[in-house]
Structures are given as C-alpha cells and as structure tokens.
Amino acid sequence: MTVRDPQRRAPPLPPAVFPPVDGGANDVPDDAHIAGSTGAPAPVEPPSIEPIAPARKPPARRFFIPEVIQSSKMDCGPAALKALLGGFGISVHYGRLREACRTSVDGTSIDTLEELAGAFGLDARQTVVPTDHVPLPAASALPALVVVKRPHLGNHFVVLWNRVGPYVQVMDPAAGRIWVRWSEFAPSTLKYRATVPTKDWRAWAESPAFLSPLDSRLRSLGVSRRDADALLDLARASEGWLGLGALDAAVRFCASLQQAGIVRGSEAQTVRAMVERVHASFEERFDLLPRPYWSVEGESPEDAMVASTGVLLVRARLATEVRAPGVLHTAEEGTALPKELQAALETRDERPEQELAKLLAGESRVGLALLTVGALVTPLGMICQTVLLRRLFDLAPDLGMGMQRVGAGVLVVGFLALLGALEAGVYAGMQRLGRVLEMRLRLAFIQKIPRLQDLYLQSRLSSDMAERSHMMHVVRGLPALAFTGARALVGLVATVVAIGMMDSRLWTGTIVLAVLSVVLPLAFRQRMTEQDMRARTQLGGLSRYYLDSLVGAVPLRAHGAQTALGREHEILLTGWMRSSLQLLRTMVSLRFVQATVGAALCITLLTLHLGSQGVTGGMLLVAYWIMGLPEHAQQLAGVIQGYPAARNVALRCMEPLGAPEVAPRPASPAPLTEVSRSQATGISLHGVSVEVSGHRLLHDIDLDIAPGSHVAIVGSSGAGKSTLLGVLLGWYPVASGSVRLDGRPLEPSDIEDLRTRTAWVDPAVQLWNQSIAANLTYGQEQVGSGDMARALESADLETALQHMQGGLQTRTGENGLRLSGGEGQRLRLARALLRPGMRLALLDEPFRGLDRTTRRKLLGRAREHWKDTTLLCVTHDVSETQGFDAVVVIEDGRVVERGTPEALLSVPGSRYRALLEGEAVAQGLLHDAPAWRRWRLEGGRLVE
Numbered sequence: 001m002t003v004r005d006p007q008r009r010a011p012p013l014p015p016a017v018f019p020p021v022d023g024g025a026n027d028v029p030d031d032a033h034i035a036g037s038t039g040a041p042a043p044v045e046p047p048s049i050e051p052i053a054p055a056r057k058p059p060a061r062r063f064f065i066p067e068v069i070q071s072s073k074m075d076c077g078p079a080a081l082k083a084l085l086g087g088f089g090i091s092v093h094y095g096r097l098r099e100a101c102r103t104s105v106d107g108t109s110i111d112t113l114e115e116l117a118g119a120f121g122l123d124a125r126q127t128v129v130p131t132d133h134v135p136l137p138a139a140s141a142l143p144a145l146v147v148v149k150r151p152h153l154g155n156h157f158v159v160l161w162n163r164v165g166p167y168v169q170v171m172d173p174a175a176g177r178i179w180v181r182w183s184e185f186a187p188s189t190l191k192y193r194a195t196v197p198t199k200d201w202r203a204w205a206e207s208p209a210f211l212s213p214l215d216s217r218l219r220s221l222g223v224s225r226r227d228a229d230a231l232l233d234l235a236r237a238s239e240g241w242l243g244l245g246a247l248d249a250a251v252r253f254c255a256s257l258q259q260a261g262i263v264r265g266s267e268a269q270t271v272r273a274m275v276e277r278v279h280a281s282f283e284e285r286f287d288l289l290p291r292p293y294w295s296v297e298g299e300s301p302e303d304a305m306v307a308s309t310g311v312l313l314v315r316a317r318l319a320t321e322v323r324a325p326g327v328l329h330t331a332e333e334g335t336a337l338p339k340e341l342q343a344a345l346e347t348r349d350e351r352p353e354q355e356l357a358k359l360l361a362g363e364s365r366v367g368l369a370l371l372t373v374g375a376l377v378t379p380l381g382m383i384c385q386t387v388l389l390r391r392l393f394d395l396a397p398d399l400g401m402g403m404q405r406v407g408a409g410v411l412v413v414g415f416l417a418l419l420g421a422l423e424a425g426v427y428a429g430m431q432r433l434g435r436v437l438e439m440r441l442r443l444a445f446i447q448k449i450p451r452l453q454d455l456y457l458q459s460r461l462s463s464d465m466a467e468r469s470h471m472m473h474v475v476r477g478l479p480a481l482a483f484t485g486a487r488a489l490v491g492l493v494a495t496v497v498a499i500g501m502m503d504s505r506l507w508t509g510t511i512v513l514a515v516l517s518v519v520l521p522l523a524f525r526q527r528m529t530e531q532d533m534r535a536r537t538q539l540g541g542l543s544r545y546y547l548d549s550l551v552g553a554v555p556l557r558a559h560g561a562q563t564a565l566g567r568e569h570e571i572l573l574t575g576w577m578r579s580s581l582q583l584l585r586t587m588v589s590l591r592f593v594q595a596t597v598g599a600a601l602c603i604t605l606l607t608l609h610l611g612s613q614g615v616t617g618g619m620l621l622v623a624y625w626i627m628g629l630p631e632h633a634q635q636l637a638g639v640i641q642g643y644p645a646a647r648n649v650a651l652r653c654m655e656p657l658g659a660p661e662v663a664p665r666p667a668s669p670a671p672l673t674e675v676s677r678s679q680a681t682g683i684s685l686h687g688v689s690v691e692v693s694g695h696r697l698l699h700d701i702d703l704d705i706a707p708g709s710h711v712a713i714v715g716s717s718g719a720g721k722s723t724l725l726g727v728l729l730g731w732y733p734v735a736s737g738s739v740r741l742d743g744r745p746l747e748p749s750d751i752e753d754l755r756t757r758t759a760w761v762d763p764a765v766q767l768w769n770q771s772i773a774a775n776l777t778y779g780q781e782q783v784g785s786g787d788m789a790r791a792l793e794s795a796d797l798e799t800a801l802q803h804m805q806g807g808l809q810t811r812t813g814e815n816g817l818r819l820s821g822g823e824g825q826r827l828r829l830a831r832a833l834l835r836p837g838m839r840l841a842l843l844d845e846p847f848r849g850l851d852r853t854t855r856r857k858l859l860g861r862a863r864e865h866w867k868d869t870t871l872l873c874v875t876h877d878v879s880e881t882q883g884f885d886a887v888v889v890i891e892d893g894r895v896v897e898r899g900t901p902e903a904l905l906s907v908p909g910s911r912y913r914a915l916l917e918g919e920a921v922a923q924g925l926l927h928d929a930p931a932w933r934r935w936r937l938e939g940g941r942l943v944e
C-alpha cells in the first residue's frame with residue numbers, strides 16, 4: 001500500500017497498490033519524518049524539462065550492502081539512501097547528496113527519499129507491510145528503506161537489505177552493517193497506521209503482495225496445501241475487509257500460540273474456528289483475537305474505510321523500464337532534479353590514490369624511479385647476502401691464509417655496507433616523500449577551506465572538519481606503507497624462487513604459501529576498510545561531543561545536565577568501542593589464520609626438505625629461507641591491514657578538495673572610502689522563497705528598498721527576519737523568485753564582492769580570542785588611530801576600556817567570554833563602523849544585552865554613521881523603529897505589512913500597531929508599575 005502526501009500530485013498507481021490515504025501517523029518521527037502525514041510543506045518542485053540523459057546499464061545487486069556511516073543524526077536519510085543505491089551498484093556522490101539535503105530537498109522525509117531513489121534509477125515504492133510479512137520472501141518487501149525507533153536517535157532511517165535464515169542484514173547509518181535476528185529487529189520498526197478506503201485495501205489484499213505471504217504463514221503453521229487453499233477461498237468469498245483481515249489475525253494468533261508451545265501440529269481447524277467465531281460475533285472480535293494481532297481494522301464489517309497497520313518502508317528494485325537518470329519519476333513525471341541533486345549524480349566518488357599521485361606530480365621522476373628501484377632491489381640484496389655468506393663458508397677451506405681471506409672479507413663487508421647504505425637511502429627517501437605528501441595535502445586543504453561554498457560548511461560539523469585536519473599526519477606514512485608492501489612482495493617472490501631453485505620439489509608448497517599470504521589479507525580487506533571507516537566516523541562523533549561539551553561546559557553545569565551528558569557520552573563511547581573491538585577482532589583473526597596456515601605449511605616444507613637429504617649447508621640455507629617466508633607474509637599482511645586506515649584518512653582529507661568552490665570574484669573597482677546616497681545598494685526582491693532542508697522559511701517576498709534608505713524589520717521570533725538578511729548575505733540560495741541589487745540580478749559570483757561592501761552586526765559575529773585591538777581591525781590592512789578612536793567613541797567603548805587593565809590589548813577570551821554581553825556587542829558594532837565605504841549595513845539585533853537608553857543612543861549613532869548607506873535593522877524593540885524610513889513586518893516567512901511607520905500606525909488593527917501597543921503594555925507592566933522596587937548595579941554595587 002502506498003502512503004503519500006495527499007496534497008501532492010500522485011502518480012498513476014498500479015492496480016494492487018493503495019491510492020493516496022489519510023496518513024494518520026501515530027508517531028511523528030524525529031530525524032525521519034513522513035512529510036505527508038506531519039503536514040510538512042510539499043517538497044521539491046523543480047522546473048519541468050525534457051528528460052535528456054541516456055539510460056544506464058542496470059548494475060548487479062550486491063550480497064553485502066555497502067556501509068555509509070554518519071554520526072550526525074540529521075544525515076541518516078541521505079546515508080541510508082546512498083547505501084541503498086550503492087547496494088544496487090548505483091553511484092551517487094554522498095557529499096553532494098548531503099549538501100543537497102540542506103536546500104529544497106528534505107533528507108528527513110520518507111516521501112523525498114522515495115522520490116530521490118526513483119530519480120537515481122530505482123523503482124521505489126512507499127508501502128505499509130504487516131510486520132511479520134516483511135522478512136518473508138513471498139512478500140518481496142526487501143530490500144527497503146525502513147523507519148525504526150531508536151532510544152537516543154528518535155526515529156531513524158535504516159536499510160533492510162536481505163535475509164539469511166533467521167538473520168536480516170541491516171545497514172544502520174549510526175552503527176554500520178549489522179546482522180541481526182528478525183525477531184530482535186522487528187520491535188524497533190516504526191508501526192504506521194494508515195486509514196484507507198476498504199475497496200483499495202481489498203484490492204491490495206487480493207493481490208500476491210498480501211496473499212502469498214499469508215499463504216506462506218499458513219503453511220508454516222503446518223496447514224496442508226488443500227486446507228490452506230480452502231481457508232483462503234473462504235476468506236476471499238467474504239465481502240469487504242473482514243474475511244481476509246480475520247484470517248490474517250487468526251494465523252498470527254495461532255503462530256504465537258505455536259511459538260509459545262501452547263499448541264502443536266496443523267492448525268487448520270483452529271484457524272477456521274476462530275475466523276467463523278469472529279464473523280458470528282463481530283463485537284467480540286478483540287476478545288477472540290486480541291487487537292495487536294490485527295493488521296486491519298474497521299468499525300463494522302461493511303465499513304467503507306479501514307485502518308491498516310504495519311511497517312512503513314520504501315521498497316526498492318532496480319527500475320525495469322528504460323529510464324533517464326536524474327529525472328523525477330514518481331511524483332512529477334519527467335521533471336528535472338534540482339541542480340544540487342544533479343551534482344550528486346554527476347560527481348564521481350573520490351579516488352585518493354589518484355589524488356595523492358597528483359600531489360606528488362611535482363617530484364623529480366628520476367628521484368622517484370631511483371627510490372622505487374632501491375626499494376625493490378633491497379629484498380633481492382638480502383637473498384644475495386645469504387647466498388654470498390653461504391658460498392663463503394663453502395670456499396673458506398680453499399682460501400689461502402693471507403690476501404685471499406682478507407679480500408673475501410672486504411668483499412663481504414663492502415657488499416653489506418652497500419646494502420645498508422641502500423636501505424638507509426630508501427628509508428630517508430620514503431620519509432621525505434611522506435613529509436612532502438602531508439605538507440602538500442595540508443596546503444591544499446587549508447587553501448581550499450576558505451573557497452568552499454557555504455552549503456558545504458553548513459552540511460558538515462566543524463568538529464568533523466577539525467578531526468580530518470588533525471588526522472592528516474597519517475598520510476605521511478603512506479609512501480612508507482606502499483614501499484614496505486612492494487618490498488615484502490618482492491622479498492616473498494624472490495624467496496619462493498630461491499627455494500624452488502634449491503629444491504624443485506618445494507615449488508608447489510612455497511607458491512601456495514606465497515599466494516595465501518597475499519590472498520588471505522586481501523579477503524579481509526573490504527571488511528577491515530568498512531570497520532575502520534565505522535570506527536573513524538564514530539570517533540568523529542565523539543570529537544563533536546567533546547567540542548560541544550567544552551564549549552557549553554558552563555551552561556551544562558548551571559543546568560545540572562551532567563547526567564544527560566554522561567549518558568550521551570556512554571552511548572557514543574560504547575558505539576566507538578564496539579566498532580574498534582570489531583576491527584581489532586578482524587585483525588587478530590587474520591593474523592591468527594595467517595600464522596596458523598603459515599606455520600603449518602612451513603613445517604610441511606621443512607619436513608619434506610629435511611627428510612630427503614642429510615644435513616648440508618644448502619639444506620640449512622633452504623630451511624632459513626622457508627622460515628623467513630612467514631615473516632614476509634606478515635609484513636605484507638601488515639601493509640594490507642594498515643592501508644584501509646591510511647586510505648580512509650586520505651579519503652576524508654581529500655573529500656573537501658573536490659567540493660564545488662565559491663564563484664571567483666570578478667575584478668571590482670577599488671573600494672570606496674566614502675559612500676554617497678546614490679552609491680548605496682538598492683535592493684529589489686520579487687517572489688523570493690527560501691527553502692532549507694526542504695522546509696520553506698520565506699514565501700514570495702516582494703520588497704523594494706531604495707538606495708540609502710533605512711528600513712526596520714520587525715516580527716515575532718522565528719518569523720524569518722534573520723533569514724531575510726541571510727539572503728542578502730548570500731547564505732541562502734533562493735528556491736524561486738529574483739534578488740536584484742542595484743538593478744542587477746544577484747549572481748553567485750557577486751556574493752563575495754557584496755560581502756566586502758556590507759557591514760554586518762549580529763551577536764553571531766565571532767569575536768576572536770585575541771586583543772580588543774586585533775578584534776577591531778580584523779580583516780583590515782590599515783586602520784588609522786583617528787578612525788579607531790572615533791569608532792570606539794561611537795560604540796561607547798571608551799569607558800569600558802578605561803576599566804580594563806590591558807586597555808586595547810586586553811584579550812577577549814573565547815568568542816568574547818571575558819567581555820560582558822553588551823561590551824561584546826559594542827565591539828562588534830565598532831568593528832563594523834571601522835570598515836570604510838560600506839554600501840549596505842545589515843544589523844540583526846545589534847544591541848542585544850544593552851539597556852534601552854544605550855540602545856537608542858547607539859542606534860542613533862549607527863544610523864548617523866551610515867546615513868547614506870542602505871541600512872536594514874532587525875529588532876524586537878518596536879518603538880525604536882518609529883524614526884526609520886520604512887518598516888517591514890514579517891510573519892511566518894511572509895511580508896505582511898510594509899510602509900512608513902506613520903502610515904502603518906495610522907491603520908487601525910495593523911500588525912505594526914499591535915506590536916507597538918503590546919510593547920507599551922509590557923513596558924508599563926515591567927518598568928512603570930509602582931509595585932516594583934528598583935535596584936541598579938553600579939560599579940559592582942547594588943543601589944536602590
């Protein structure tokens with residue numbers, strides 16, 4: 001049965017699938033939500049275009065679903081979708097997908113995920129399936145995206161991939177790929193209750209999607225083929241929902257009695273008796289078959305609507321018909337994907353090996369070639385060394401006493417010294433190469449960060465980015481790892497050849513040992529890569545936790561939230577510990593298997609070799625080489641084990657390098673020092689809507705602001721005032737409509753330039769843990785002392801500075817922690833006032849934390865300073881707005897009123913007037929009522 005948003009245009013449905021239903025979800029999922037049933041706004045409505053892309057060759061479905069781990073709970077939707085697509089061999093770039101889920105795409109909505117799966121090449125259908133039908137092959141419900149409930153994550157998407165015996169393979173973005181018993185997994189699934197027309201339910205219940213699993217359940221009860229057919233025919237003969245519904249409930253009830261050992265054997269008679277009794281006395285149906293056993297319910301047998309309960313899932317198959325990828329197929333036939341999703345489809349996954357090779361492109365080829373030859377020659381040298389020593393022992397009796405013996409000694413020592421020098425050279429070369437690689441990667445990373453688009457940074461945790469940078473040192477070891485691997489391989493091959501040449505009967509045994517040394521670790525490699533990535537991502541989650549806890553340490557203590565914090569820590573730590581333990585177990589298992597197999601083969605080879613000859617020098621040499629084989633094998637295994645970790649780190653560090661960049665800033669004229677009114681920015685918004693994570697924050701905003709005018713923006717909390725300023729700062733790409741500045745459309749390439757001529761004052765502006773002077777002049781090359789003094793005076797900071805021992809050199813602490821809230825705000829204002837030539841000033845609650853008199857004074861000074869600049873001021877102090885050229889009132893993301901303050905005030909019942917009157921009432925109650933005693937803190941003393 002398909003459950004979808006009734007407000008959205010539904011696709012033509014196949015006959016055995018439910019049409020749109022009245023959702024009636026009993027739970028509102030948290031990080032997963034059912035858009036239709038929670039009343040969320042309709043998602044994605046991209047412009048319609050012709051499908052263009054050619055159909056792709058259908059890839060093969062994998063037995064193991066790839067892991068996609070995500071520590072941020074908002075990303076479980078995209079992570080589950082990426083894994084599902086990966087399981088079908090469809091490649092979608094995960095980074096771009098996450099970024100897309102910060103725009104008009106709601107990655108937490110099951111409707112959107114269904115639609116995206118369709119657009120990326122799957123035949124995906126949202127259905128509600130009775131819980132016990134889900135794992136049955138007859139129901140064909142798997143693979144599917146499933147909503148589950150998790151104690152610390154709320155509702156959460158996972159992929160239910162396949163079933164083997166009693167186990168199902170689940171890809172949980174919070175925990176990775178797990179095998180779990182269905183009986184343990186089933187209780188965690190979200191039970192969804194949908195109200196549907198009885199005729200549609202009946203049509204579905206008569207289809208194989210319902211009848212086949214029901215038949216298979218009947219057979220599992222031990223009911224014979226003939227009896228099962230008779231029961232099904234009887235149920236179908238009954239009109240409406242009751243016949244099939246009662247049979248379904250009776251079978252479920254009998255199965256649970258059988259499981260509990262209460263009844264045994266074929267239950268055909270019991271089931272028939274139960275169904276007949278339900279028909280005979282409908283009112284007592286729940287006494288006969290308790291309610292939890294029913295997957296469908298109606299008020300009467302003839303009820304036109306029924307409530308159907310089951311697991312909510314999106315069932316996925318490879319699309320059978322020829323489809324154009326990148327086109328929405330489910331809801332809006334043939335409409336193009338939003339460009340962010342198109343990017344996810346078109347961007348290829350990162351290949352760290354290639355990228356690392358590119359980083360080394362500047363290195364001398366001769367040097368690299370020499371290093372490679374040196375690394376490969378040294379293991380051969382070791383073989384030659386043993387042969388040489390061995391020959392020396394043979395020749396020793398024949399050598400004369402004098403010069404011959406000295407000459408032989410010099411030859412051997414010279415050879416050993418050459419070999420040692422070669423080893424040292426190769427080692428030093430590898431170390432240097434590692435350092436060069438790390439340094440270039442760090443440089444590329446650091447240079448890339450400022451060029452990353454806002455969307456990228458908004459969709460990543462800062463702690464995650466910090467962890468990537470922190471772990472970059474691992475990349476330094478990659479060249480050494482590669483050379484160690486190559487040397488171990490050459491050493492292994494050379495030893496096998498040497499042994500084979502000495503004793504031809506050992507060829508097979510040594511080759512088997514060598515092949516196993518390579519194949520065994522390779523067989524474990526995929527598993528170790530995934531387990532390492534899982535542990536690493538969970539470590540990233542832990543870093544985020546530590547960072548957040550440190551930043552919020554004071555309020556956490558103040559609110560006594562240590563226990564809750566400890567619990568979260570425990571959950572994260574347990575997850576990480578489990579993943580790390582799994583990885584360790586895999587590594588130890590591999591070592592164990594390899595050591596056991598290696599030892600067994602070595603003993604066999606030695607026995608074979610020693611048994612055939614007496615003790616000779618050559619025999620000892622072969623024995624020495626045989627015993628050295630496991631050593632080479634262990635080295636190789638170590639490299640294959642260490643590689644996933646190093647590759648994962650490299651992959652995470654390289655991921656931002658390929659991300660889209662901000663558009664390059666076109667050459668702009670030299671910044672102005674003074675702005676005249678005609679040079680100020682004129683703003684024109686027409687039909688502007690903004691969507692974040694699929695939720696519409698601004699709706700059809702129409703606004704014209706003349707250059708140099710001062711506009712106040714008011715409205716209740718959460719109305720969308722800051723979002724409107726965010727559009728002008730370029731943070732929110734508009735979903736529809738147009739933004740024009742000075743008559744020209746605002747293009748992504750204009751945003752950097754716009755920001756250089758915009759003064760922004762907001763409590764969110766970061767204060768650096770540096771001196772006040774450094775904070776004031778941040779981002780400016782030269783600031784005159786006169787300008788500095790004027791800015792300090794305008795922002796009323798002079799008196800505050802007099803009380804600070806260090807004066808302008810006083811450090812502000814982390815984000816201004818050592819300043820009072822009001823001082824911090826004044827510092828932010830002074831910083832903005834110091835920037836010359838600003839054509840636009842955006843003030844968002846600029847004086848939060850200051851008293852009313854100071855607020856008025858500072859606002860007056862700011863307006864005087866930017867008198868010819870276009871100024872937009874978001875404020876909750878409505879009375880302050882009366883002197884502005886215009887006022888805009890925003891409610892629920894819409895402009896509900898705009899005009900001069902006088903004009904708005906003159907309209908009885910206007911929103912603006914109501915806000916002003918409400919403020920006056922609150923003011924009277926709080927400040928002017930005689931009942932209050934008035935205390936003031938002056939210089940740290942309380943005075944009345």
Ligand SMILES: Nc1ncnc2c1ncn2[C@@H]1O[C@H](COP(=O)(O)OP(=O)(O)OP(=O)(O)O)[C@@H](O)[C@H]1O
Pocket residue numbers: 692693697715716717718719720721722723724
């Ligand atoms: N990055 C975001 N992702 C999702 N929703 C957001 C995001 N930023 C803001 N919102 C939501 O958009 C709505 C408008 O927020 P906005 O900050 O613009 O309100 P505001 O009018 O400035 O409120 P206040 O006066 O409290 O500052 C809020 O409901 C908020 O939860």
